[in-house]
Amino acid sequence: MIRKGYLEQQIEGLAVAMARLLGLEATDRAGALGEIELAGRDLTGLNPDSLIALSDDSVLTMFTGGDRTRTAGNSYVMARLLTERASHDQPNARRARRKALILLAEALAQESSLHTPEILGQLASLMKSVPQADWTPLLVAQLTRAREAIAAAEADRDAGPPKAP
Numbered sequence: 651m652i653r654k655g656y657l658e659q660q661i662e663g664l665a666v667a668m669a670r671l672l673g674l675e676a677t678d679r680a681g682a683l684g685e686i687e688l689a690g691r692d693l694t695g696l697n698p699d700s701l702i703a704l705s706d707d708s709v710l711t712m713f714t715g716g717d718r719t720r721t722a723g724n725s726y727v728m729a730r731l732l733t734e735r736a737s738h739d740q741p742n743a744r745r746a747r748r749k750a751l752i753l754l755a756e757a758l759a760q761e762s763s764l765h766t767p768e769i770l771g772q773l774a775s776l777m778k779s780v781p782q783a784d785w786t787p788l789l790v791a792q793l794t795r796a797r798e799a800i801a802a803a804e805a806d807r808d809a810g811p812p813k814a815p
Contacts, residue, residue, distance in 0.1 A: 729751070732746045
């Protein structure tokens, strides 16, 4: 229950932030970037702008270990914020999308409740938006982990509940 509650809280907070972003004029780039920074700090305690400057390994390290559910929720939220940031900041868009893809894969590898059609669609869309030239070994490893976790969760669902002896 705590697990589901935390994830729902993070996703609701993200939805509120995205609604505020949609309310901004498309020409208000500075306002949108400020809103993304504020949402990142409020929801995860981190600044999305700072994450773009870090190495992929460093970013991933910040979102691993500790409470799996909290880490998965924060990874998912930051992936969505970085994806949104990429649409408002062309000079950093490629790096932001690659880091978003790494974090989304991490979230999916850690938390099966995120394996919804909507989030899996976000993964597919983000994979298409990151050029193959930007696919680092770390990114490929993360996507492999996510794919394995998704397949394992599907197999568990297909197997159904254990039968009584």
